[in-house]
Amino acid sequence: MQLVKTLHPPKVKKSSKPIDRGIRNIDSYTHLRGESLYVDDVNVREGTLHAVVFDSNCAHGKIKNIDYSKALDLTGVVSILTSKDVPGENQIGGIFPDEPLFAEGEVHYWGQPMALIVAETKTIAKKARRLIVAEYEELPVITTAKQAKEKGSFISAPRSFNLGDVDGTFAECDYIFEGESFSNGQEHLYIEAQGAYAEPLENGNIRIVSSTQGPTAVQKTTAQVLGLPMHKIEIDVTRLGGGFGGKEDQATPWAVMAALAAQHLNQSVKLILDRHDDLRMTGKRHPYNSTYKIGLSKDLKILAYEVELLQNAGAAADLSPAIAERTLFHATNSYYVPNVKSTVYSCKTNLPPNTAFRGFGGPQGMFVIESAIAQAASELGVLPSAIQEANLLEENQEFSYGQVATKVEAKNSWMSAKEKFQLEQAREKIYEFNSNSPVAKKGLAVMPITFGISFTNTQMNxxxxxxxxxxxxxxxxxxxxxxxxxxxxxxxxxxxxxxxxxxxxxxxxxxxxxxxxxxxxxxxxxxxxxxxxxxxxxxxxxxxxxxxxxxxxxxxxxxxxxxxxxxxxxxxxxxxxxxxxxxxxxxxxxxxxxxxxxxxxTPIIHFDKSKEKGHPFAYHVYGTAIVTATVDCLRGTYEFDSVKIVHDYGKSMNPGIDLGQVEGALIQGIGWMTLEEIAYAENGRLLSNALSTYKVPDIYSVPKEVEVLPLETDGNDMAILKSKAVGEPPLMYGIGAYFAIQNAMKAFNPNYKMKFHAPMTPEKVLLGLYNQ
Structure with missing residues (x-):
């Protein structure tokens, strides 16, 4: 059949390259050449001004007086904006309206923005900042979640997920173990710091180029603060130099400040945080203090599990209530526990508001149940993997939040990893090595993951x-x-x-x-x-x-x-x-x-917070990692010999990109569990305020071998082209690194009593090795 040509289209150049279905990351070329554009690369309008934030050096206090006179007298300073210059609402809180753009009356954390200095250059603005003098009447400072609970300082009411009869079941358990754990925060350390460029347009419109994961949130909040309708504010994002959750909510204030200055001065304004300012003023992954109680039968079935989680939210809500909720969703990780009571308290402290970080509260919840299993195994004299394997989630079993598990791949991924990576032979080699090595000891841990995919707030999907x-x-x-x-x-x-x-x-x-x-x-x-x-x-x-x-x-x-x-x-x-x-x-x-x-x-999903029951996730991602570590028992240092993973990609639409996500998330998870230690002084000042005092994994920290095999599965229709989400789930494999180190320590010191206080830094290892 031939088409009768009734039209005469123009001649076009035919594509000579065949369709590439396995396309590489389209940004790779410009990234490598340094040509990719970020906020700080925007071609700015002539006369663009530069802004620097003046922030509190007091964690909690009443503002007695602030003297801006010397800063204003400095040549090149154009304006200093405070809460008095806000035409709309001085409020940037998302879930709760509890976070002012600029402090008024009181400050609630060290690093809280108090004013915005706008000058002809950034250097002048920074010099002006040093000339501002603030006086405070200092008030008591809370830095830990435990302190906050003792004082009744909370962001919101506690929430609890319940399944079965926990109290009644504990009476029937053959073994009961109780303990506590702590997981510290984590700095996002995105390569591109927070920043924005705001440009006034005609008719009172403002265009903002922002380094944000949430353009609509920036638009809505800017409109609210500036007293404008949303259609007057345009947000544009080309790309971010990393986010990891740190720019989901916390990119907003810097964009709002730049827009406020642009509105006041009718000139474009650029606000890019220096690394030290970013470290000091922004929130981190939430630290959690947790207590647990776990009950098992003689055949190692987990019959009951009770956990209380204290989330250190910081001074304002930010996304903490949503993150606390996600912790509850993942409190039992990859295991079916018929009787569960999990409760989380979002505790208000005098730290910068902590925020989203890859995993969004899920890793903190998973770490606690893995700690409970490790303690039970240690005291029973069995391998943790024996308890893990005996309790893996199966088809049509119920999560504590009411969703029935379908298309479950927990056992599939576990057995695949066990077989393909020859788990039993690996254990035998470690036993043989440890028997012949007096100083260096090896440890192995298995880490399964189950992670739900969807915003748990249904309306966001x-x-x-x-x-x-x-x-x-x-x-x-x-x-x-x-x-x-x-x-x-x-x-x-x-x-x-x-x-x-x-x-x-x-x-x-x-x-x-x-x-x-x-x-x-x-x-x-x-x-x-x-x-x-x-x-x-x-x-x-x-x-x-x-x-x-x-x-x-x-x-x-x-x-x-x-x-x-x-x-x-x-x-x-x-x-x-x-x-x-x-x-x-x-x-x-x-x-x-x-x-x-x-x-x-997204269809199907729903969740009733009044009942704490529903079907919040479109699907779950599964996987299993086997982590092997070697500890130098003289120095307390360690290295990771291998991390071998069977991961549930579904039907990956881009294996290269997905593999990169697994590897990156894994290393970030290992960093959280081993090296990255956030430290605050009792007065609320950040001590780990530079890369000399805050350690992140470098090339020498990466496992010697990382092998990732795709799980053989049919995928899930709720995922795009059956290609499952891959950004967050692999981070939890890093939890296995913590337990691999502890198992090596126990091989050296049989009297070592396992502790669950992350990160497991070399200092903690050295102390534990010789603990009698």
Whole structure:
């Protein structure tokens, strides 16, 4: 069948490169060459001013007086803005309105913003900051969650998830163990510090380039503070130099401050935090103090588990209540426990408001139950893996929050890792090594993970996509997805290129912009690719169907017989002489819409907070890691010989990117569990305020061998193209590093009583090795 050519499209250059289905990260080239653009790379308007934040050097106190006179007299200082200059509400709190943009009357943490210095250069603004003198009437300081609970200082009411009869079941348990654990905070240490550039436009509009994971949150809060409607504020994000949750909520104040200054001065303003300012003023992963009680039967089944978790929220809510909730969701990790009582308190302290961090409270909850299992195993004289394996989640078992587990891969991943990595042989080799090595000892730990995918706040699980097909056949895509190194732009490009069957070079992923795609959820909860990708699929398929209709009508065939393949039109399986570009030309001539806007909302999920029951997750990600460590028992130092993982990718749409996410999350998790120790003085001042006092994993800290095998599975239809979320779940594999070290210590000192106080720094190892 030949098409009768009634139209005469322009000549176009054909793509010589075949469709690349296994595309590499599209940012790799510009990253390597240093050409990728971030906030600090924006071409600024002539006369742009620079801002520096003046913050509190008192953790809790009444503001008696602040003298700005010397700073204002400094040549080059244009203005100093305080709460008195806010035309709208001096409030940036998201969940609760408990966080002022600038302190008023009192300060509640060391590093709390009090004013914004705007000057001709950043150097002048920083010099002016040193000239400001603040006087305080100091008040009592709370730095730990335990202190906060004792004083009744809370962000919100406690929450509890319950299943079965915990109290009654403990009376029937053969073994009961009780203990406590502590997991410290963690600094995000994104490569690109917090920052924003605000530019006043005509008619009172303001455009902000922000380093944020949540453009809509920045837009909404800026409008609130400036006393403007949201449509007057435009937020644009090209990419972030890392986020890890630290820019989900805490990117907002800096953007708001820059916009406030731009509004007041009618000039563009740039505010980029220095690393030390960022470390001092921003919140971290939440530290948790926890107590637990675990009951087992003689056959090592966990019959009952009770846990109380004290979350150190800091001085304001930020995202702490939502993070506390996620801790409850993952309090039993990969295990089925028929009787559970888990309670979390969000404790208010005088630290910077702690915030989202990869895992969003889940890792803290998982660490506690793994500690409980480790203690039980130690006291019973069995391997922790014996208890772990005996209690792995199975199909149709119920989580403590009411969701029934389906398509469960917990045992599949465990048994795959056990077999493929020859777990028993590995144990025998370690036993042989330890028997012949008086100084160095090896330890092994197995770490299973089960992590739910979705925002636990149901209403946040939605996204939109806007797609333009241009006259020459090129394609522009806008979504709410923020690229921050996780490769989401590449996956979005893959989706469009696959649906239209065009070369990826024809597809452009636009910056994330609130004018093009509005009212969106942040790029967080490992849901960015799922939500935005599903919306993009809908938009692209709607456009594709329109294009197929054109061909079907001309050929007088059913639309089902029309297909696009490698930029050519096929009818009834036969290649026509219509190229992709010619098809688009036809659509234009026939006045067919080549723009589509689609909205996706995750189905099925729901959660009733009044009952603490529901079905909050679209699906779960599973996996198992086997971690082996060697401890130098003279020095207390350690290294990781290997981490071997079987991970549930589903049907990965980009194995290269997904592998990178697993490896990166693993190392970040190991860092949290071993090296990264947040320290505050009793007066609330951050002590680990530089990379000389806060250690992160470097090339020498990375395991000598990291092997990641994909779990053989059918995937899940709720995931984009059955490719499961991969951002957060692998971080929890790092918890295994903590227990591998402890097991090596126990091999050296049989009298060592296991402790569960993370991170396991070399200092703690050395003390534990010789503890009698």
């Amino acid at each position: 939605h996204a939109r996509a806007l797609v333009h097909i241009y006259q020459d056949g090129s394609i522009g895509i806008s979504t709410a997805a923020v690229e921050m190194g996780q490769g989401v732009n590449t996956k979005l490009l893959q989706i469009a290129a696959d649906i239209f069957s065009v070369n990826g070079r024809k597809v452009k992923i636009e910056s994330t912009n609130t004018t093009r795609v509005a009212n969106t959820s942040p790029s967080a909860a490992s849901s960015t690719a799922d939500l935005n990708g599903k919306a993009l699929v809908m938009a692209c398929e709607n456009l594709l169907n329109r294009l197929k209709t054109i061909v079907a009508q001309e050929y007088k065939v059913d639309e089902k017989e029309v297909a696009l393949k490698d930029e050519w039109v096929y009818v009834a399986g036969q290649k026509t002489d219509i190229t992709w570009e010619q098809l688009i030309f036809k659509a234009m001539a026939l006045r067919v819409a080549l723009t589509e806007n689609a909205h996706y909302a």
